[in-house]
């Protein structure tokens with residue numbers, strides 16, 4: 001028996017989409033995204049998986065919550081003092097690789113917050129990749145996240161203060177803790 005051509009055409013048109021939807025719910029998968037915010041700045045943390053066939057590079061981010069968002073990392077200088085700054089060249093993610101943005105390490109820095117959010121509020125952060133694609137991540141504000149946990153020497157270091165000093169935003173003067 002031979003199927004009418006419009007039936008087979010229809011099947012072929014539908015198959016690739018349903019297969020993709022089931023096997024790759026999100027080609028670039030981001031989860032556990034949260035932000036710690038201070039008066040004028042903040043930092044976003046998350047886990048990102050590159051489930052695509054291609055090697056990609058995360059090169060930046062933007063959000064309407066902040067005037068500016070930058071990929072940052074912490075590094076230890078020759079004097080043993082931890083500093084942070086922009087990740088030059090972005091974060092490469094080979095096919096199948098994952099990368100954690102976590103306290104004490106890489107993070108997306110938000111500078112110049114445009115509105116005040118409370119714990120439990122959400123906002124969208126758009127991740128920009130070198131090939132031009134973007135991924136929108138819904139981030140929950142959780143400024144107490146990880147407090148009380150031993151952060152391998154990072155505990156007690158106030159992100160807002162450090163960035164206030166580094167970026168000259170004056171954040172240090174308004175920090176209360």
Ligand SMILES: [Cu+2]
Nearest residue numbers: 072084109163
């Ligand atoms: Cu930073």
